[in-house]
């Protein structure tokens with residue numbers, strides 16, 4: 001007799017090949033079979049009189065055979081005419097059949113049939129129903145609802161049902177680890193109760209709730225699954241916290257100098273985030289903190305304050321950005337603050353020539369550079385630091401865990417890490433996918449910022465923008481015009497920018513229009529951006545090059561062409577390039593008609609709100625966790641029962657239980673994790 005923890009092949013008749021197929025469904029052991037839940041049910045608990053049969057519904061009927069015949073059509077068919085006591089009739093059609101089958105269907109026999117009721121020329125029909133001859137075979141009638149399971153190739157419904165029933169039989173006679181039952185203290189059904197109910201619901205069970213995933217038995221499993229994922233991330237966090245890092249004693253001198261050099265005072269939210277970071281840095285355990293804030297909320301300056309702690313304590317800081325353009329912008333924006341304080345900055349990127357690169361590398365290795373800013377080039381093998389103690393990473397999504405680790409490994413002790421995200425992360429993801437990180441949120445914009453008015457406009461009304469442009473330029477304000485062709489080729493993108501550039505130049509002979517795109521060389525790009533930020537250019541035509549980080553407060557009009565092709569987060573980022581000064585700003589989203597339903601939804605959301613956190617939630621709703629998280633987080637995106645969008649309302653409860661689980665012994669914790677997280681999908685092992 002197998003046990004629940006045994007591998008699938010211990011079921012007799014289940015071979016290696018089938019076992020491999022079931023592995024694809026995440027089923028490796030008999031216990032996993034228990035968690036392979038039906039996606040719907042058939043109701044064979046009631047025999048429906050034909051007079052009540054509704055076309056399209058699946059029902060069980062019991063009728064007598066009147067006659068059978070083979071239809072003389074080109075494609076052979078077996079027809080079986082049935083009726084009940086009231087002379088109501090049903091015709092069964094079989095398109096594939098054998099002689100044995102035909103001979104068994106004898107006039108006068110009683111049949112139980114289960115199938116979908118269709119309507120044909122002669123009245124009610126069923127095609128290829130499941131059937132039993134009641135005098136010879138066990139009836140189809142069942143006392144509970146019949147599960148229908150999701151299948152994989154090469155496995156039939158009947159076989160799978162049979163194996164799952166073996167596992168359920170075992171469950172009856174064994175006690176399964178059920179820490180939640182203990183913790184929930186009778187407020188939720190036990191694990192076994194929930195599983196039995198969902199595999200074989202009793203007649204009259206609330207199937208609508210089950211279809212909505214809101215049945216308490218499902219909630220019970222969902223909470224447990226969410227808690228298992230959180231637990232595994234929290235374990236990672238605890239393990240990290242047990243490591244030793246450098247204690248950074250709080251310095252105030254540089255910070256005060258910096259504060260004085262700013263033309264503004266920090267928002268309350270910025271101050272709070274800086275304090276949260278400083279508290280972490282002053283402990284002997286490595287920080288790993290996510291700094292979230294909407295576009296324009298002022299994340300850069302928070303990061304600068306943080307790195308001052310490392311500088312003052314004699315440690316180097318690495319600032320890593322996902323693209324060359326972003327890295328350059330960081331060099332500029334961080335550099336501006338740091339230079340004034342006499343802090344030395346080095347820059348590393350893949351596009352540097354050997355001489356320049358060697359020069360910069362030397363500054364890093366010797367310790368001359370106190371801060372090193374760069375792209376992926378930072379974690380290449382050839383880069384060695386004198387005394388790395390603090391790592392700042394911009395845009396979490398675009399780096400893998402491994403990349404982050406390989407940079408951290410360049411430090412003698414695990415460094416403190418601050419991760420900045422360009423866009424806010426929905427709360428449900430922070431509670432699930434990012435449960436291993438501490439978070440600080442800048443939930444307040446600098447004072448005086450006005451909401452950006454957002455307008456959607458069809459391309460064929462392009463001319464209406466001309467007036468607006470004249471007006472904005474007359475007020476001395478500047479304009480971005482972003483061209484977004486999805487063509488992979490930078491040549492085609494540049495071409496579309498070129499067309500717009502010509503169009504605008506022709507219309508505005510008296511204005512200075514310039515164009516920037518990826519094919520320009522570095523020097524030219526920098527010169528154009530400088531001219532624009534100094535107000536020497538009225539209209540900047542750009543490809544999505546300018547998406548992140550550019551900061552020109554005098555720009556007050558953003559026009560995005562083909563906005564229907566961009567995602568919510570990207571559009572929100574682009575829009576965030578304006579509205580950075582005290583002036584009222586406008587964003588025009590131009591689109592090509594007709595709009596798809598999803599594009600329409602995106603544009604509507606942007607018109608309704610400027611709040612990045614709201615937009616992030618909507619984005620998650622529209623695209624789902626798999627798309628939003630990408631491949632880095634397959635664990636959360638591919639859960640067995642839970643879905644963090646649908647089940648977000650249960651995350652808090654899950655969090656409560658995962659905290660409680662952390663207090664349980666290691667065996668119990670690991671049993672829970674192994675139940676829910678496939679080993680080969682687990683990205684946690686090396687996080």
Ligand code: ADP
Pocket residue numbers: 264265266267270293294295296297298299300301446447549551580
């Ligand atoms: P983001 O969070 O998008 O990276 P930035 O760090 O680029 O935002 O800051 C956006 C702009 O706001 C910058 O010009 C910055 O100098 C300015 N800024 C930051 N904090 C404040 C503040 N407390 N008061 C006024 N302006 C601020």
Ligand code: MG
Pocket residue numbers: 299300549
């Ligand atoms: Mg920024």
